[in-house]
Amino acid sequence: MPPSQLKQLKASLRDGGLLGPQQSKKQKQQNAKSGVAAQNRIQRNTALQAIRDRFNPFEIKTTSRPKFDVTTRDVPKKNAAQARPGVTKSFGEEKRRQTLLQEMNRRNKVGGILDRRFGEDDPTMTPEERAAERFARQSQKKLRKESMFNLEEDDEEFQLTHKGETLSFGEGVNLDDFQEGDLGAEEDDDDSDFPRKRKRMLEDADSDLADITFDDGDEGGEQPERKKSKSEVMKEVIAKSKFYKLERQKAKEDDDDLREELDKGLPDLFDMLRGVKPPPKPEPPKDDLATMNPERVALLQGKTPDDAEREYDQRLKQLTFDKRSAPTDRTKTAEEKAEEEAQRLKTLEEERLRRMRGEESSESEAGAESEEDAEDEDGVESDDDESVFDDAKAFGLQQPIETTARPELGVEDEDDFIIDDDLVETRSDVSLSFDEEEHTDTGEGSEEEEDEDEQEDELINGLSIPGLTTGNATAAANSAAEASEGLAFTYPCPGSHEEFLDIIEDVPMQDLPTVVQRIRALHHPRLHSDNKTKLGRFAGILVQHVAYMAEQPDHPSFAIIENILRHIHSMAKSHPENVCQAYRAHLREIATSRPLNLHPGDLVILTGIATTFPTSDHFHAIATPAHLCVARYLGQGSVNTLTDFATGAYAASLCLQYQAISKRYMPEFINYSLNVLCHLNPKEYTDTSALGFFPSRSPSTSLRLRLSSKLMSSRKLQFWDMTDETEDEEQLKLSILTTIVNLLSTASDLWSGKSAYTEIFSPVEKVLTHVLQALETTTTSKIKGKPSKNPLPSSLLDNLNLTITKITAQLTQARNARRPLLLHNHRPLAIKTAIPKFEESFNPDKHYDPDRERAEANRLKAEYKRERKGAMRELRKDANFIAREKLREKKERDAEYERKYKRLVAEVQNEEGREANAYERVKRMRQGKR
């Protein structure tokens, strides 16, 4: 059985050294002196606390007792395992008492006084400090009121005087001043450097004069000085120090001057020592001051040596900050220039190839692109909200928005092609009155430069420097000079095509390049800031004009068109936006109004695109739509007349021209060429579907070659075959045939590397052999008797034969090179792994969520939960506290009431008792009486 609580307490007190023998008084005093006592007291307190804790098992609470040892449980900190609920509770209680209780008591109470006195609620200040500070503030406030008209302020200064003498009562500031002044007066004679005093004396000079009578004897006669304020004191101090400094400098300068003078004399001294006469000194420059401009002299003379030195220093500094002059670039040798040029061309070519592959180049472009992508993605996302995701959009394909009714073309059906009546433009009355020599133009003479600027200059200024080259160029220049005699030298820059047409109304066609040149030269961007926009507009107008020219019934010379196109090209470099927009506008016009009926103007524009823009680009804002336009014409355009065929042949040539470098495949080209061959062929093939998979489109009237026994010739196709009817249709047919064969031959070269070469060109081979057979058989059958004469030009047959041989050879080659496709040599996709991911040094406190966002969200959730719980606990405790406080108040009130009640009752009883007693007394008295 353990000993009783009291015994235990005693034992523990003894163990703690708290109960010991009493210390003697002496010892106590000693301890107090050495500070051991304080030490002891702290020790005692801790020991007592420990004992208290030990004897009160409820003071400390072990919060979590470990149940099972698992890794993932949050292990609490060591000290966190123990809590002192009593302490925390009382702490919280105290805090609430301070805050919540105050609020509670103050509730429903309005008003109150806010103590704004300085330092009232500052516990760090002692009352003395507080008072001192308040006094300081008050005086400062007074000082600040330095208004000129503040009369009240002077009240304090107002003093009673008698004959200018203050009526002093032997105490206060005046007395001090008097003594001070007295002292100063005594020391005045010493002439010591007391500047302050001296100044004051000066200030008081007039008063001195006034008070001169009192000056000698009476010390109190001097006017009492008021006490100087702090700033005044400071000013004085500063002034004094400046004055000292000035004096020191003066002294130093004097010394310097003296030394310099001595130094000057030194050589003389040396000379004198050596006994040699010095050479006569040169005339001092001062003499010519007399002849100088007096102002300048004044300037020179006014300049102190200090100023001069300062200036010198400034100059020096300027020099050090001046940019160091760099050596100029060495003039390059011809080889170096050539190399540079080659390098430049190489980079340009690389750039072009890169664009052809459809890659991105520099960072800036990439950045722009990514932004675009982002935008696009945004766009797609926003679209997603409205509609389902369109797979095709990812490839840049867009369903056309059907805002406008699409022109009914009706040609997509394979069995009904629209026959345009107005397709055949009959212009038999065309007069080809153009002079051949007009082919050469003015600018031609002076343009052998490769450089861009020079080339541009050539296009602009060719007029001004005509005679640089020899030969026909000079002749051309001469002719140009002749031609341009009637021309004005200045032309306004047109703002629209109509204006331009007005301008050139009277200008003969061959002078058009000159006009364009002059407009360009006159509105050079360097001449005026507006010129850039003007020229941009002009460039767009020129694009329109080129198409316009080609549409004119009197076919203009291609030399002029070419020149204008080259002008456009040159302007496209400086105004790419305008030119590109103009081209695009034209393409749009083609696409909307006449997609299947290209005009010569359209073809000229398309040709211009071929030279002005890199058609090899993977994507190009102009080349791509141009491709589509040409392909659309080839795929769907009408094939009813020979002019159609000629236009188609030109479009087909354009196709190949476009793809000359990038060698991309154009299905429409092959379709069209084979179709034309099939329909020009003198003998109809019975089963066209056996030839290949190209769709057959028949003209409304047969356009087959009619072979006659008379000799036929083939010629080079002419551009105007596309619009003009010719007399010799058979010749035109032959020419188209030849051209198409040539084109196919070129195409075969172009696409010989394609993996499907066999599939593309075996139909071509079939058709060509068929054509050849047809040509040969018909001719031989027709002219059985005389085999010597073949009406067909041998060049055509040779050409056909050659092409067929070439294609056959290339087909064999393609066959030999053919391998099964290996398109999917990608690294195989990894199967999703199911192995759990192990973490080295796993920390259960840490979250290993790979999804950052989710981890963050979880963290926030946990935090929210914790905070919520805490807040709820606090609120609950607050409510408890309030309830408790209210209860206490009520109890107090009740107790008060009780007390009062009891008091009153007691009082009444008391009184009643007294009355009863009195009554009793009276009663007894009465009874006694009886």
Place this chain on the structure above:
Amino acid sequence: MPAPIAAATASKKRKNVKEGGVPSSKRRAVAETEAPDATADIQRLEDQISESRKHYNNIATLISMLNTDGSAKKPNVPAALSLCRVFSRLIAGGNLTESSRAAENEKIIVAWLKERLKEYQRSLLSIIRESDPSSQITALTLCLCIINERATHLPGEEGIWVTGLFKNVVESVVEANNGQAVLSEFIEKAKEFEDVRYYTFMQISEYANTRRSPETIDTLISILSACDSIPKPDHEFESFYTKTSKDNKRVVSVNSHKKRAQDAWLAILSNNLTQTQRKHLLRIMVHNIEPWFNRPELLMDFLTDSYNVGGATSLLALSGLFYLIQEKNLDYPQFYAKLYSLLDADLLHSKHRSRFFRLLNTFLASTHLPAALIASFLKLLARLALNAPPAAIVAIAPFTYNLLKEHPTCAFMLHRPLSDDARAAILHARGMDDPYDPAEPDPLRSRAIESSLWELDTLQSHYHPNVAAIVRILAEQFTKQFYNLEDFLDYTYQGMLQAELGTEDKPFKRVPVVEYQIPRRIFTDRLVEEDGGQDTAPGSLLRELWDFA
């Protein structure tokens, strides 16, 4: 008794002929002044008829006024109207019904009236056939009005719909001269009133049983296809032209309604159709024709015939046929072989391309189809793509992708590694031919599965960047589950151009690159001697082939 009346009318008739004849032959100004007189006259005659029997002869007068000079080109419309009123009144009053108890002369009058009525109907029909549109419409309305009265008030006169007047009305409407207006009026009536529609179907089926000219058939088709509100099984027939039709069980039954329509359509389908009519019918087949049919298998002959025609007709027949296969278990032998044969050179250029692709996507959706079949389709499509417009290639690439994803065995067509060294050596030495035989009609024997899709490989360098990008999905890893084919159909040159060019000028996001070098020549051969007489500059091809003079 009729004789004096007839004589009296005859005298009047002469007068009237004179009166009525003048406005038709003389100038309009004269007619206008006389017109009030004529209408007043007609009104007077009509009133007299309603007053007493005595004036029945006025009917004959009016009829004679109706057709003035024998032909029905310029009818007297007021007369027709008043006659209609007269006969309606008579029919409603029971004056045209013969009772057996009636006196002899009563019978004679009834017979005489019936005779006049017939005469009147005949003239109305001839008006419908020959007159100007407004008169035609009036005549049609009057005819229908008479039909209504007769069907309502004369017992046992249902025959008027089946064999009587209505039959003639339908015939005359169909055969009417420039009868667009009257036709549309008739179609309106047929759409509105269900009994009219019912009997129209009946008449058309009868009428179309004999061979007719293409124009007539066009009219019939337009009537039939206008009646496109197919009654649901629980449809309640409510709007009738004549009230008695409500009691007619056949008219109010959905089944018999459908049966009539079916008969009418069948009659037309078996008539001699032109190619365009056939196409039109096939186009409306699924929505307008098939729902009428209680027994769609009756369409089988027509559809199979159309399917065998080839070309666009086959394409159009395909969806109808598919409906039958799907719904009615039609067994079509060699369906896939036939489908395969539809893939010809013109298919991808046809305007039914996307329709075909939708169907093809459905037909080839089954994963149980043999891989060789799928491979043949893919290979042939790839072949066709070599000559196809960009819009078709855009559809073919994702289609191929989806099928290859579904049938991994076919993926060898894209990737065929050679494990056999000996074969590789042979291949290296001699190359190979395409094992695929496009001429083989049976898709299972075309050996397409042994081939590779070189065509699509080549099309990766298509001139249009977007097309090239789409074809390139075949060369990349197949990570996407499938492409939604619907998104890739319905592209056209126009649409693509519009997508590229937009509708108005917009500032460029990036300024297009301009060729650095300004060419020395574009059309002419200027400064050729500078290049050593050889034109190798850009654009040389054009200058070589063309003469720009």
